[in-house]
Amino acid sequence: MIEIDVTTDSQGIGVVVPKGRLTMVSAPQVRSTLEQLVDAGTARIVVDLAETTFLDSSGLGALISALKTARKAGGDLRIARPTEAVLTVLRLTNLDKVLRPRDTVEGAFYV
């Protein structure tokens, strides 16, 4: 299992911090955390990847699926501060064009 911090900032933006390896094992948990946020009315979400040490295709799948869910609900999902390992995976799959990495959590929705 993976530890996931969830907070909502003063602008109503959800900030989700998965800590550890985002893989086949932990992806369902991350996915359901994100979906619950959207269901509860928080459709603008920043996933802070600073403490995500590894991302595999299942982890990517969880992010992409949550991105679609958030957009359907009129919001968006953005990622911030990916580690080098995570960035490599995003670049390899060209998904950095869909999930464009942002430098800060605070600025993710304003850049």
Next chain:
Amino acid sequence: MVTGTPPAREERRQRAVEGLLLTSERDEGLARVTRVARLLFDVRFSTVTVLDGDRAVFPAAAGITAEPMPRRQTFCHTTGELDETLYVADARRDPRFADLDLVASGQVVFYAGVPLHDGHGNVVGTLCLFDDRERELDHEQRRALADLAHWAQSELTASTEMAAAERVQASMLPSAPLSPEGWQISGVCLPALAVGGDFFDHGVTDGVADLVLGDVMGKGTGAALVGAGVRAAMRGTRAAVAAGVDLGVTSTQVARALLPDLESTGAFVTLLHLAIDLDDGWTRFVDAGLGLALVARADGGVETLGSEDLPFGIVVEAHWTEQRLSLAPGDRLVVFSDGLLDLLEDDHEWAGEIAALVREAASVDDLLQRVVTLTQEGAPNDDVTVLAAFREPA
């Protein structure tokens, strides 16, 4: 319950047992059940017994190292015949069992056994408890035993389905390398679980070798089902590709056709599709977010193949673009899934390591064998797939 005359019933049952394909993976699931049973009922040992011909075998046992024994020497033979749960409080006083070696030697006094059925109702095994003292199970305990038997039955049959799925998936991979004159083309797919989301395919149509390597997000059965669909859709483009239709066009068509399925299953697919003209090495390709391919040139250079294109299943409006390169005599092309990255020393700088691996190989077969060895040593938790095309030196 299965009816019929005893010999016919036994024949059907035996066929069902043979269909179980006892495997070590499945046995671990059953072993868990026996361990829990032994602890829960505080008995000397617990087994899952399968009657195979005139023998009884024990795919799982807790508290004892159970070797196969003659069927007539077991309680389970009777449980199977009766096809109902059997409780024997004191076997020494039961004429059906008093003469069994296990009883006569004092090892077993108490026995309880529940028949386990396959999907057709055949008794394919029994979950058993054994103790060396007289015992009775109360109502609650009998219910608990029935629950455990239900679990054991799922383990026994579900993994049979899994083994069947594994065979089907393996049979959908190319069974033999391609060896058109001047070329060696072959691949290997090593799923992390029984089945996986990686696949590759290759074939030759009108002098054009068509190569596909795909990686469906995720692992296991769900990914495998999606992968089978993608493979079929890609195969459908072979004739058009050989006839010279732009790979960007065929990829876009396939991606659009697959999109509803991918959206509804929440999956996406990274994929590389290559068409190599075997006469002159002229190669066209589309990279849908796989990004893991390179050519080790005969002159020592290394070129990676990549693109700006997305995987299939991300957005409706995406397009894919054909790119081109030429494979000269002595050039070696390799495409692989990200599972292989896990096995490298440094997965950021994969090109150098992969190029070295490709160059060191004596042949495509040798390269694939090296990958198999790496995978066995590294035990990655992702599928590993490699597809290579070597053009022989002039």
